[in-house]
Amino acid sequence: MAKINYIDHSGNKIEINVENGLTVMEGAVQNNVPGIDADCGGSMACATCHVYVEDSWLNKLPEPEDAEKDMIDMAYEPKKNSRLSCQIIVSDEINGLTVTTPEKQT
């Protein structure tokens, strides 16, 4: 179990306890956290679960695969700290992770 902080574009923060093994995307979708659409259901095909990872956490996450980086190219306003939340798997190690959702997903 890890505590994940979801912050929306206007700064509202929601804190969710997400079970290990789920993705940060699933943690959001299952708990009705707004700002993450996940149209493709987590198959890395749509870039609508795009989030910005807090800089202090960026290096603690496993490197994104090439396919994820390619998909982030398609996302709305990608930045250096962009990730697809469907590719971040929750574990005790990421307890306290903070992600911010972009202004919109498409």
Added chain:
Amino acid sequence: MIKTDAVIIGAGPVGLFAVHQLGIKGLKSEVIDNLDKAGGQCIELYPDKPIYDIPAVPECSGRSLTDNLLSQIKPFGSNIHLNERVQEISKKKGLWIIKTNLNKTFETPNIIIAGGVGSFEPRKLPLKELEKFENKSVFYSVNNKNLFKGKKISIFGGGDTALDWALEFSKNSKVTLIHRRDEFRGAPHTLAELKKLKKDGKILIKTPFQIKSVNNGRDLQEIEIKSDDDKIEKIPTDIIFGFFGLIMQLGPIAKWGLNMNKKTIEVNTENFQTNKSGIFAIGDICNYPGKLKLILSGFHEAALASVECFKRARPNEKYRFQFTTSSKEIQDRLGVKK
């Protein structure tokens, strides 16, 4: 006006299988899809990625799944209306009237929405000011490349489409290729060619840059791009192309008065009918407790929906459940030769 037993919106795997399930029950159907080819997400998003969870098919690609479904439904002779989007629906004497953006009309007792996550539309650049230039100096696809000869072209994107067009336009125009990171994704020979053109000064490459602003006024003249570390550059530009792939948009379906849950349509699990009788939703677009967005779930949903479609299209006939292995009637419809 085309009269048919069912109109299927979406030619993805689930829409195609619906043709089969209706067809073996003796029902005619017509399929409408916004894309230029059948297959839906399977063909547009992952034609060559392997799929491992189609029952009895240990491994197949999105493309081969689509091809096999097309051959499976061939006996039923359903028309697939491509490059066409359903625009509006209305009800007349118990039948649904469907109008497409090309003004084709259909009359049917049954509409099956198998629309995935909606129709595919090009993703756009994230700058509001660009909207007024759209289709004048800002484009997301190329219809006639000759229109852009001799222009100053700025291309955004880092994938195959962006690279291919950068190479093509560099023959007759001044091209700047702008991408948010240093790495491009393309076929090896494309990347090699790009490197060569860059070295020869035929293409200007700007990475890691994204669009920041465009000039005011009626005509596009110049754009400003910004790097990750806030470096700003001005690029003289007549034409902007953005190649960021496709995004799925629900479109007009959202306005049909169906019970929606986010971007999905609520259905009952007995026959996958929505809150409007005669409108069904199957595949990724439908929603019910426990819904899984799997192709195999969509196949099951198609089978059950087709039973209710039969009852609505043939109110005076009794529905009889039959197996393909033993039913002479079904085998005739499939054109099986004995």
